[in-house]
Amino acid sequence: MEAWLSRKWKCMLFSQITLENQRTRTEYGEKTPALTDEYISKLKEELASITPPKGSGITDFQLLLVGPVGAGKSSFINTAMSPFADRIMHKAAVGTSSQSVTRKYITYPVRKSGGSCLNLRLCDTPGIGDHSGLDALNINFLLDGHVPSSFEFSCSRHISAKTPGFVHRPSLAEEAHCVAIVLDSSTINDLPAVTMTLLNDLKNLALEKGIPLAIIMTKIDKLHEEIAENLADVFKRPEVKTAVDQVSEAFGIPPNHVFPVKNYHSEMETEIAVHGLALLALRKMLFIASDALEERTSANEERQGSTADVTESDTA
Ligand SMILES: Nc1nc2c(ncn2[C@@H]2O[C@H](COP(=O)(O)OP(=O)(O)O)[C@@H](O)[C@H]2O)c(=O)[nH]1
Ligand SMILES: [Mg+2]
Secondary structure: OHHHHHHHHHHHHHHHHHHHHHHHHHHHOOOOOOOOHHHHHHHHHHHHHOOOOOOOOOOOEEEEEEOEOOOOHHHHHHHHHHHHHOOOOOOOOOOOOOOOOOOEEEEEEEEOOOOOEEEEEEEEOOOEOOOOOOOHHHHHHHHHOOOOOOEEOEOOEOOOOOOOOOOOOOOHHHOOOEEEEEEEHHHHHHOOHHHHHHHHHHHHHHHHHOOOEEEEEEOHHHOOHHHHHOHHHHHHOHHHHHHHHHHHHHHOOOHHHEEEOOOOOOOOOOOHHHHHHHHHHHHHHHHHHHHHHHHHHHHHHHHHHHHHHHHHHHHO
8 A cells, every 4th residue: 555655656746747847848948948138038027027926915935045054045146136136246245165154144135127126035044064053943943934134143042032033923924935955066965964964854844834945056067167168058968967866866855846056156247047047946936935825825714714613613
């Protein structure tokens, strides 16, 4: 019975992935989207028009980025902001691969050059494994929306209900709506066991709360020099496919929730292939977040309905 269930589950999962791949194929004509100026403009327009589901009562998606120090979390935020500002952005402080300069939890809006903002916030965190204090307990508070923006993590004290600014009763708007685990694709084989354990704890916590997960795989330019030269071909590269399959397997997250990107790090001017990959990742995260929010909203409504029923029958 167990074996049959597991076969059935694999079958369902496989057909879901195949469907998703077909959708990607039809959507872009080929598996690889042609990252042209016109396509990027449409992508930007689409991203600017995506709003959280009606009924969820929230205005902005909260996309939480977590991962090892130096993985490229802050750089991804800058890269994703850049096409909307028509220049390379440097809002989130970027460190080196061994030292994190991000010590605080900061939520960034994405502003268009016209002045208005997208309906999302990119939430930057200190690196896991950097003695930053970002352990499972603090991550739990982050997922639930208890942590105030600009809160500085420290390994010597945990956030608690007594912490100034602690959000005591966070609403759905303050919770995380999608968690992106950010990993350096050139070092995925060298992740320390303690980091893997923490990331797996994070994954389980998020799943328990109904928060969907994605993986942003940065630094794909380091996988092969030809990738760096021709980013638009990234989805056809065997090195990228192997890395995607590897992290997907390691974290139990479907390959179509793993996004290979290359962040701005040494460029002087914007390049559509660079921010195009970040925009594709961002759009998919919004779709994932939106679908999960619909589920969470209807589950909340059902819960409230049943509480009301109980209260009514109690008072009758
Ligand atoms: N080659 C390359 N370097 C990157 C990429 N993304 C980030 N970096 C570099 O990696 C280092 C750490 O980046 P940072 O964004 O501070 O990582 P964080 O600690 O996860 O926030 C910096 O030196 C960045 O310039 C990328 O896609 N390719
Ligand atoms: Mg950082």
